Amino acid sequence: MSGVRVLVGTRKGAFILTSDAKRERWDISEPHFAGWEMYHLKGSAVDPNRLYASQSSSWFGQIIQRSDDGGKTWHQPGTPPGEPTTAPDGSPKGESNKFAYDTSPETGKPLTTHQWYDGTPHPWEFKRVWHLEPSLTDVDTIYAGVEDAALFRSTNGGQNWQELSGLRGHGTGSAWAPGAGGMCLHSIILDPKNPNRIYTAISSAGAFRTDDAGKTWQPINRGLHSLYIPNPTAEVGHCVHRIAMHPSRPGVLFMQKHWDVMRSDDGGESWHEISGNLPTDFGFVIDVHAHEPNTIYVVPIKSDSEHFPPDGKLRVYRSRSGGNEWEALTKGLPQSDCYVNVLRDAMAVDSLDKCGVYFGTTGGQVYASADAGDNWSPIVRDLPAVVSVEVQTLP
Amino acid sequence: MIRVTLPPHLRKLAQIDGEVKLDVAGPVSQRTVLDALEARYPMLRGTIRDHVTQRRRAFVRFFACGEDLSHETPDAPLPDAVAKGTEPFMIIGAIAGG
Numbered sequence: 020m021s022g023v024r025v026l027v028g029t030r031k032g033a034f035i036l037t038s039d040a041k042r043e044r045w046d047i048s049e050p051h052f053a054g055w056e057m058y059h060l061k062g063s064a065v066d067p068n069r070l071y072a073s074q075s076s077s078w079f080g081q082i083i084q085r086s087d088d089g090g091k092t093w094h095q096p097g098t099p100p101g102e103p104t105t106a107p108d109g110s111p112k113g114e115s116n117k118f119a120y121d122t123s124p125e126t127g128k129p130l131t132t133h134q135w136y137d138g139t140p141h142p143w144e145f146k147r148v149w150h151l152e153p154s155l156t157d158v159d160t161i162y163a164g165v166e167d168a169a170l171f172r173s174t175n176g177g178q179n180w181q182e183l184s185g186l187r188g189h190g191t192g193s194a195w196a197p198g199a200g201g202m203c204l205h206s207i208i209l210d211p212k213n214p215n216r217i218y219t220a221i222s223s224a225g226a227f228r229t230d231d232a233g234k235t236w237q238p239i240n241r242g243l244h245s246l247y248i249p250n251p252t253a254e255v256g257h258c259v260h261r262i263a264m265h266p267s268r269p270g271v272l273f274m275q276k277h278w279d280v281m282r283s284d285d286g287g288e289s290w291h292e293i294s295g296n297l298p299t300d301f302g303f304v305i306d307v308h309a310h311e312p313n314t315i316y317v318v319p320i321k322s323d324s325e326h327f328p329p330d331g332k333l334r335v336y337r338s339r340s341g342g343n344e345w346e347a348l349t350k351g352l353p354q355s356d357c358y359v360n361v362l363r364d365a366m367a368v369d370s371l372d373k374c375g376v377y378f379g380t381t382g383g384q385v386y387a388s389a390d391a392g393d394n395w396s397p398i399v400r401d402l403p404a405v406v407s408v409e410v411q412t413l414p
Numbered sequence: 415m416i417r418v419t420l421p422p423h424l425r426k427l428a429q430i431d432g433e434v435k436l437d438v439a440g441p442v443s444q445r446t447v448l449d450a451l452e453a454r455y456p457m458l459r460g461t462i463r464d465h466v467t468q469r470r471r472a473f474v475r476f477f478a479c480g481e482d483l484s485h486e487t488p489d490a491p492l493p494d495a496v497a498k499g500t501e502p503f504m505i506i507g508a509i510a511g512g
Contacts, residue, residue: 054423078473078507079423079461095457114456117465 023369024089024411025377026070027385028057031403033072035090038398040371042389045398051093052084056147059364062089062411063153063161071161071177073148081147083115083163083177096177115177118145118165121184130187133167134196143167143187150364152207156214164204168195168221170233183233186219191238191255198222198258198277199323205363206262210269218272218287223248223258226274228287239287243276247323260303261363265312273315273342275305275363280317282342293342298329304366308391309374313341316368316376316392318361326381327358335378337392351395352386359384364407371412379405416447417502424462424505428455433502442497444476445488462505477504 025036032050051057055074063069068089074082084093096115120143121127132140146166154160159176169187171180186192195202203222210216215232218239225240238255248256258277265271274281274290278301281290294300299319308314315338321329328334333352336345359382369375376392379385383402388395418434425431436450445468452459459465462474468488470476475484479493479501495501 076423078421078471079427080464080471081460082427082457097456114459114465116457116460119466 021371022413023371023375024062024067024413025367025385025387025398026060026062026090026407026409026411027379027402027405028059028072028364028407029379029383029403029405030056033057033060033074034399034402036385036398042369042371042375042387047399048090051090055082057406058147059150059407059409061151061153061409063158064155065153065158067411067413069153069158069176071151071153073151073163075147081116081118081145083148085115085177096173096175097179114179115173118148118163118169118171118180119182120145120169120187121182126184126188127182130184130192132193133202134194136197138196140193143169145169146201149203149205150207152209155209155211162207162209162217164207164219166201166203167197168202168204168224170204170207170219172233183229185229185234186227186236189227189236189238191224194255195221195224196256206259208262208264208272210264211266212269216269216286218262218264220259220262220274222260223256223277225255225257226259226262226272226287239283240290241288242283242290243281244279244292245277247277261305263305263307263315265307268312271312271341273305273307275302275317277301277323280305280342293338295338295343295345297336297345298334302361303363304361304378306366306368306376308376309368309370310372311339311374311391314339314391315342316366317345318366318378320360326360331356331358333357333359333380335376335388335392335395348388348392348395350393351388362406365405367408367410369410369412375410377408377410379408381405415499416442416450416496417499418447418451419502419504420458421505421507423507424458427461428458430455435499441489442492443489444470444483444486444492444503447492447503448488473508475506475508477506478502 021040027034032053035048058073060072070086072084135141150164152162163171170183206220208218220226243257261275270286272283280294282293302320332354335348359380366378374391376388381404385398416436
């Protein structure tokens with residue numbers, strides 16, 4: 020019987036929530052990696068038992084964890100439990116936690132600084148992995164979006180990582196600046212119909228696209244209008260919070276920007292606003308229904324300084340027309356005194372029929388709807404602050 | 415034999431109970447002790463020292479024999495008591511209180 024596995028990253032550990040296809044009764048795991056910040060966990064589309072997780076702390080830095088059994092056991096790639104941690108020659112097996120920026124004379128030398136908050140040049144400093152995106156076709160290939168913003172790739176199951184430095188080096192990198200949450204690469208979208216095309220998004224730089232598998236990149240921010248930067252229509256500098264795509268229509272992108280919900284119908288070449296009747300168009304998450312490419316979801320947040328729902332009412336908004344016309348989804352969600360946030364990686368959908376929609380809050384709740392958003396209920400109420408939510412639909 | 419104590423998060427990461435005991439060839443310094451520690455437990459690489467610069471991470475501190483050695487140079491000799499194994503080299507997460 021099919022089922023669902025929800026992977027939840029929180030400020031103090033990861034949790035795995037499982038249910039059968041009815042999605043009525045849930046098993047909640049004990050915390051994995053208790054005490055660590057778990058920015059993101061994601062499963063491979065090729066092998067659902069292969070999971071990757073980003074584990075980090077301000078004290079001890081970045082750790083990459085991998086599971087080959089659906090989250091029952093974990094190990095750092097290259098150092099499996101119970102096996103020698105060094106190769107016969109004494110060298111360590113893999114360096115799965117090492118994210119070293121490209122400084123090679125050929126491709127990395129010009130990539131020295133980005134812009135700091137005060138406009139001065141600042142060197143790139145690796146801080147953590149925000150987002151992990153497994154390949155759609157190869158279980159051992161995975162991409163990592165990191166802070167300070169860069170894209171890395173591993174082709175050996177996370178044992179070693181190499182930067183795709185064409186992104187930082189395409190020409191605008193020196194003008195990128197951090198947002199309030201840091202200068203993070205938080206969105207990675209792989210085009211299922213064109214393996215050479217990848218979309219990324221960075222706060223606060225904007226959206227970028229490669230059409231040659233990561234060698235060269237271009238900003239795709241035409242049509243974005245951001246009043247909080249000196250030139251509101253600049254090529255880069257826009258605080259994109261999240262981008263989303265339906266796999267059947269990879270040229271159509273949806274974006275939740277700092278302010279404004281946006282849509283592109285030409286692979287990011289141009290964007291137009293679809294905020295329509297939303298009560299506020301500030302927010303972090305955006306996602307697309309698994310079976311209806313024109314049905315999208317956002318969670319409006321009051322403002323950039325007041326990171327909670329307007330009027331204390333937690334409402335998901337759904338558009339069935341690809342934007343502009345939105346309906347509030349409230350059944351089962353708190354409609355008074357609710358002041359949580361929903362962070363950018365904390366919404367996901369399953370591909371069951373009907374489509375399930377899930378999101379987590381900074382108050383530690385994970386809400387689920389088994390009917391595309393009509394009705395909601397909490398799977399769990401009292402986790403640490405939720406940073407990310409991913410869903411696997413199991414056979 | 416050099417004795418090293420680790421904070422709980424790193425003990426769990428390396429699947430270690432209690433102190434670590436290491437053989438260190440040659441001079442006993444922060445660098446040689448950490449090199450030996452990371453050789454045995456490569457999952458700790460990057461958690462105490464930066465992968466690239468090899469500098470102590472900002473929120474990690476080193477103590478031994480009641481002294482703060484965090485700001486000593488990596489190649490400075492550690493106290494005799496550490497080299498002889500009578501006192502541990504302590505790796506501690508900074509801001510340990512609440």
